[in-house]
Amino acid sequence: MSLHKLTIHELQQMLAARKISAVELTRDVLDRIEKVEDKVKAYITLDPEGALKQAEEADREIKEGKGGALSGIPVSIKDVLCTENMRTTCGSRILENFVPPYDATAVVKMKKAGAVLLGKVSMDEFAMGSTSENCAFGPPRNPWNTDYICGGSSGGSAASVAADECIASLGTDTGGSIRQPASHCGVVGLKPTYGRVSRYGLVAFASSLDQIGPLTKDITDCALLMNVISGYDPKDSTSVQQSVPDFRQALTQGLQGMKIGIPREYFIKGLDPEVEKAAQNSIKILREAGAEIVEVSLPHTDYCVAVYYLVAPAEASSNLARYDGVRYGFRDRNSDTLLEMYNNSRSQGFGAEVKRRIIIGTYALSSGYYDAYYKKASQVRTMITADFKKVFEVCDVLASPVTPTPAWKLGEKINDPLSMYLSDILTISANLAGIPGISVPCGFSAKGLPIGLQIQGAHFQEEKLLRAAYNLEQGLNIYHMRTENL
């Protein structure tokens, strides 16, 4: 039986009924990885031995009736989350041999729930990118067509879920990095509200925007993972003391009483007709499920890319100052002075996109330019947030495309950073405003590449997102379509 194709909730039942063991399941997923990884290249580090040991432990716990919410479920983790005694590279040469001395809080929670960690998956270096091509160890591929990008920066997470090389994954989202690859790979990806999930142990890119979230095969699994990773953590002073509901309770049939806003500015010029068609079809299904559809406006949407590409690099330039070759990471050993050591270690350790963003950020924060760039961007950020506050007075959630186009071919935009940045236009605002957003598979292009629908909501309204997404999933019934071509 192809256990690797199943979802967490399907496997949980089989594990609990002792129809299968966690070791059997883990072996099956490892076999799947063995078979397709050459083509997908989702993993940076794979730990089959460790995974099988954890699976044995899970089997013992299940047998003793002490199993957790994810007992025996094989998962992958984006290589930006610290894992104790397991290499964490952030897709960068500068951290190629970094082995964290502790687990990120989200990883601790996954382990406590009984999840089996298969390994660490590929990403754009320090989560900076939209295609995962900025990974220092080579890009992962889109499982639906390996000539195409899988999206980024959580590309390895999305690809590993879509290729059944894990049952679920954790990624991170700073400007769309969970939702965009989820959309391109035909899986579910949720960026929670800022502060919902602890960032402790998440290697920082842009601290006011970063958030950890699940990538899964369906909405029910997404809710299950949210139950596990959410909650206040004293180790992250920006995590919020907010009660965590049972997100699975939100998955009910019917959308009576729900108002769904369609932001006119998200149906931009240049939106691919196939993407628009898939979004309109999804909106129709949401209406048929009982939702009331209203047109709304987010007038400052067009400025979000400009704000983001000042705010995020500014924070990154400060966060990445820690890579100096002293305490961890790569050091150039041929430098005679401390200054040379800093310069050479950083120049050899970082890739082109990371350097580009450090330079933009340093420039935007430097004396004489601060007011014109960083401060101005932070003020427009306030205006973008105010747009959302206003629309959530008249609707519960917003529905729109996730990306303006389906996935493109590897290499196509790599030399044009600005055109790459502009492809993030529909996902960035959520990070600037700190609101949650989910990508739900909603169709395919004529070339057979997946398309996603984005649903966004007000702060801490993940339940509404999941409810709308669940109804869309049930109405579309495309979950059974899988990547058979690998």
Next chain:
Amino acid sequence: MKITAQEVSHVAKLARLHMSQQEIEAMTKQLDDILTYVAKLNELDTEGIMPTTHAISIVNAFREDEVKPSLERGKTLANAPRQNDESFVVPKVI
């Protein structure tokens, strides 16, 4: 031009990045495109608008000042490129 190669070279120095002349030139062109694009923010009047630093504002995340175990020295030194079992070792500064 919004930015010159000389400025990029200066910023690279501030950011502790060594770049070849070729890299500086390529970066200048790309940065100029990006800065030209972000200049669209000037279309908006932001007079009197408070800048956002965090999307969810939390005021004073206080906690008791308690002594708790922290990472042991051996573990924190384990990833260092050079160390002497007590401290990180760097090229001579003085």
